[in-house]
Amino acid sequence: MTQPLWQPTAAAIESSPLRAFMQRVNERYQQSLSHYEDLHQWSVVNPEEFWEMMWEFGEVVAAEQGSRVLENADRMPGARWFPEARLNFAENLLRFRDDRTAVVSLREDGQRVSLTFAQLHDQVAQIALALEQAGVVPGDRVAGFVPNCHYALMAMLATASLGAIWSSCSPDFGFNGVLDRFGQIQPKVLFATDGYLYNGKRINSLPRVAEIADALDGLEQVVVFPFLETHPDISSIQKAVLWDDFRIPDAREIDFAELPFDHPLYIMYSSGTTGVPKCIVHSAGGTLLQHLKEHQLHTSLTRDDTLFYYTTCGWMMWNWLVSGLAVGATLVLFDGSPFAPEPKTLWDMAEREGVTVFGTSAKYIAACEKAGLKPGQTHHLPKLRAILSTGSPLSHESFDYVYRDIKPDLLLASISGGTDIISCFALGCPTRPVYRGQLQCRGLGMDVQVYNEQGQPVVGEKGELVCVQPFPSMPIGFWNDPDGSRYRAAYFERFDNIWAHGDYAEITPEDGMIIHGRSDAVLNPGGVRIGTAEIYRQVEKVEAVLEALCIGQDWKDDVRVVLFVRMKEGFTLDEGLKKRIRETIKAETTPRHVPSKIIQVADIPRTLSGKIVELAVREVVHGRPVKNQDALANPETLQLFANLPEL
Structure with a gap:
């Protein structure tokens, strides 16, 4: 029997919002549910009752709920949730208007801005009225080329309050990467920053903003907020105005547009590594209800929590993070490098701000261990009760590291879902x-x-x-896909009327899940399907290796496994190290997992949200073009994999 690394106390279980929700279900529907698996089974057998109860438990603010919960329940896509409801997403996030701290906005250089719920509401009101006076109406697109800060949050909330659609990229996106995204949706207004900080460098965004503004058809207004300079010079940008000149200072109230449950809220983007990014449209009601569920029931989030997630505005975890306002939690926004000015930066922040829920990526946790960080010894983290990890599978060794070197008594939740559903399929359970x-x-x-x-x-x-x-947070569809064919092709072609997510996964005897990697990156030597995460997990054990990328190379009517490794500073890949890597992989997996070739590279290509791109490397190795290199944060690294003599 597998032994757990951590178990919640009986008192913690009894006081959790999940337990309160279960008791409410038992009372309302004469059930005797006692364990999570009972509740999950009930929720999927009775989806209408479950989501209606979640609406009530989450205290959704709405002009109208309506009597119907679900139409066309047998159609995917095609199902409609709460078809009679009228609500506003921003109204739900701004439901509190008191003097408790709503948001703390931090930069890597230590600059800190804090806003109460009352201040946040009033400042959103000033931007909302300005947008309304600029002619923004429901369904218009408002884009943000923005760092993760309070200005971005206020611009999004003001946009949503009017029923307009928010879409954002982080300012490290290149011109073509931005145009590939915003060019498809034609925003009426663009919010932008004068610059940003990363790894100790000050990067001026204004030339790129000017270039983007010139290239976007239908753009009527550019609003620039000061992030680097107090009074940035925006004279080179057409139709541009500074934030303080745009807002309406005496505005105090917000006229929230009450709109259907499935009214568009966000346009998100696929990574775009196989072509122009898909524009994924998410609804206000579906996003709200799903995030309330994940925050309250799966994360036990309340008004007493301080929620942090290391993310940019170009990753869906930003959208997930900011929904924490709906339960009255304090948000911590951080923009910059997680390792600047030193590796312990985010742990310093967690201690200083009293973070209770710390969200990050599997890559960050692995990097902390490689850097020798031991926050449990060096930091005072009494309030920290949960660590969330996503972006890629969290290795077994990283689980050990968290409980050994960060804190033995906390919930470590590896969570998995994606931009496609703006939420999770598998996640934590308190x-x-x-x-x-x-x-x-x-x-x-x-x-x-x-x-x-x-x-x-x-x-x-x-x-x-x-x-x-x-489920409610399925996309409404894709932008510029009038007959829905691209949407259906993306998720519903593999199995009829069933969402196929593209993850290679396993349900465990403990009723948990393991994600073995992306389905399209699965290796197939000798006809045996192998998830890349199975190999990465073993390679991470080798101290000299910083990170790795694995592909299957077509070879002599079969597929051979090729492993690329980036070494830690001071280490070189020699025959002895290759042998150790192979032995480590073979000892814990099977002989088929062992790479035929192990090759050292100086760097590994990543998407703009930090995910490694096996598919792009596979294309280069096979001499095929990579369609959209603008989707990569470091496209120049692809050349490291071209025409290698070893292959």
Whole structure:
């Protein structure tokens, strides 16, 4: 029997919002649910009752709820949730208007801005009225080329209050990367920054903002907020105005537009590594209800929490983070390098701000261990009760590291979902144990299963992660996809009327999940399907290796596994180290996992949100063009993989 790394106390289980929700279900529907698996099963058998109860439990602010919960329940896509409801997303996030701290906005150089809920409401009111006077109406697009800061948050909330659609990129995106995204949606207003800080450098954004503004058809207004300079010179940017000159200073109230549940709220983007990014449209009601569920039931978030997630405005975790305002939690926004000016920066921040829920990536946790950080010894973190990790699978060794060197008594939740659903399929559960290498549970109301090649549900076997029933945070569709064909092709072609997410996964005997990597990156030597995460987990154990990337190379009518490694400073890949890597992989997996070739590279290509790109490297190795290099943060690294003599 697998031993847990952590278990919640009986008192913690009993006082959790999840337990309160379960008791409410028991009373309302004469149930006797006692464990998480009981509640999950009830939620997928009774989706209408579950989501209606979540609306009530989350105290959704709405002009109207309506009597119907779900139309076309048997259609994916095509199901409609709460078809009679009228609500406003921003109104729900701004429901509190008191003197408690709503948001703390931090830069890597230590600059700190704090706003109360009352101040946040009033400042959003000033921008909302200015947008309204600029002619912004429901359905218009408002874009943000912005760092993760309070200005970005206020611009988004003001946009949503009017029923306009928010879409954002972080300012490290190149010109073509921005145009590939915003050029498709034609925003009426662009919010931008004069610059940003990263790794000790001050980067001026204004020349790029001017270039973007010139290139966007239909753009009527550019609003620049001061991030580097107090009074930036914006004379080179057409239709530009400074934030303080744009806002209406005496505005205090917000006229929230009450709109349908499925009214568009956000346009998000796929990574774009295989072509122009897909513009994924998410609804106000679906996003709100799903985030309330994930925050309250899966993370136990309340008004007493301080929620931090290391993210940029170009990653969906920013959208997930800011929804924490709906439960009255304090948000911590941080912009800059997580390792500047030194590796312990974010732990200093967590101690100083009293962070209770610390969100980050698997890559960051692995990097902290490689850097020798031991926050449990060097920092005072009494309030920290949960660490969330996403972006890629969290290795078994990183689980050990967190409980050994950060804090033994906390919930470590490896969570997984994506931009496609602006939420999670599998995530944390405050009433369950944490097992090494596992995501704790499948999300409530999410009928998530793993299908084998024959389309049959399996447990304890690897297969395709699917969701077999509709859920509220499914996209409304893709932008500029009038017949829905691109949307259907993306998720519903593999299995009819079933969402296929593109993850290679496994349901464990403990009813947790393991994500083995992306389905399209699965290796297939000798016909055996291997998830890349299985190999990465072993390579991370080798001290000399900083990070790795693995592909399958077509070779002699089969596929051979090729492993690229980036070494820590001072180390070189020699035959002895290759042998050690191979032995480490073979000892914990199978001989088929062992790479035929191990090659040292100076760097590894990543998307703008920090994910490694196996597919792009595979294309280069096979001499095929990579369609959209603007989607990469470091496209020049692809040349490191071209025409290698070893291959």
